Amino acid sequence: MPYAVEMFFDKESDEYIRGLWRTLRESGISSYMYDSENVPHIRYRFLINWILPKWIRD
Numbered sequence: 001m002p003y004a005v006e007m008f009f010d011k012e013s014d015e016y017i018r019g020l021w022r023t024l025r026e027s028g029i030s031s032y033m034y035d036s037e038n039v040p041h042i043r044y045r046f047l048i049n050w051i052l053p054k055w056i057r058d
Helices: 011-026
Strands: 002-008 041-047
Touching: none
Parallel strands: none
Antiparallel strands: 002 041
16 A cells, blocks of 8 residues: 655745755756746655565555
8 A cells, every 4th residue: 555755844945945946947957846836845655565574464
């Protein structure tokens, strides 16, 4: 069974990350993140089968 945990940043960290995205855009490296509607976050996805040994799941 798949699970996901998403963690979002506080306002100050969010603005800092968006500033990094803006810098990448202005430097001509990539505008993808700046132009997207993405919100800075960390996502951890996993399957329960990957975490627990079979003898525990059964």
